[in-house]
Amino acid sequence: MLLSLYHGGFGLEKNSDTSDKSTLPFTFIQMKNEITIKQLQTAFDRIIAKLELELGEEGHIELKTSAYRLIPTEEWSDFSKPENWYSSSKIEQGDLVDDLKELKKLIKDSTQPCTYVDFDRVASILREISQVQNPIS
Numbered sequence: 001m002l003l004s005l006y007h008g009g010f011g012l013e014k015n016s017d018t019s020d021k022s023t024l025p026f027t028f029i030q031m032k033n034e035i036t037i038k039q040l041q042t043a044f045d046r047i048i049a050k051l052e053l054e055l056g057e058e059g060h061i062e063l064k065t066s067a068y069r070l071i072p073t074e075e076w077s078d079f080s081k082p083e084n085w086y087s088s089s090k091i092e093q094g095d096l097v098d099d100l101k102e103l104k105k106l107i108k109d110s111t112q113p114c115t116y117v118d119f120d121r122v123a124s125i126l127r128e129i130s131q132v133q134n135p136i137s
Helices: 035-056 095-106 116-133
Strands: 002-006 010-014 026-030 067-070 092-093
Touching: 010 067, 035 116, 092 095, 095 116
Parallel strands: none
Antiparallel strands: 002 010, 010 026, 067 092
């Protein structure tokens, strides 16, 4: 039974053998930084179910943002603050209108190849839905 997940992939697991009183009730373990496709499918299914519950199966979500700032994946682990955050070359600009347009092509045309760029597009739309439905600011 997993109790906690700590930054850096470490956690505590409850020992199943409680007969040995010389051992601690928990073991410190290193967590794998991975997910199976089936687990990812389950997460997406639950996300869609939440949206359907709150907005209905045919619910429409109005995205309120067009342009957004994007930190390229290869820069995610660089935690140094750029000298000028607003003009940093490490930060790119994305466009939700373009993301939606490209994803709708993918939905309408089964011959349209799905690329990993489409993963980025879906991630950006999910971030916007999160902000619209549960605003941070």
